[in-house]
Amino acid sequence: MTFVILACALPVYNVWWPFFVVLFYLLSPIPTMVARRYTDGTGGTNSTSMEAAIFITMGFLVSSFALPIVLAHAGKIQLGACCLTLAGNVIVYLTILGFFTIFDMDDADYAMW
Known part of the structure; x- marks a missing residue:
């Protein structure tokens, strides 16, 4: 999230268009959680x-x-803001993947937490 906020708030870029990817961060795990809830x-x-x-x-x-x-191609944001947002995307989605991977293990010993 820091990269996305930097892409929006740095004085060089100073646009809030990249912050709309946060909506995708919030929506992306919902279908998987619903499907896991209703599997057989x-x-x-x-x-x-x-x-x-x-x-x-x-x-x-x-x-x-x-x-x-x-947005970068349309000229709404600069290339640096695009790169910061893409870096933020990679980190956020790797975190979400790690969360689902760790907490999906049935044989995990949670005593270490």
């Missing part, structure tokens, strides 16, 4: 609802990377 409980990830959730999540992910690129 067999642990299989090949259910139709899980595949649809992954498709929607990937749509949010691609959109969050495409938005700053399109």
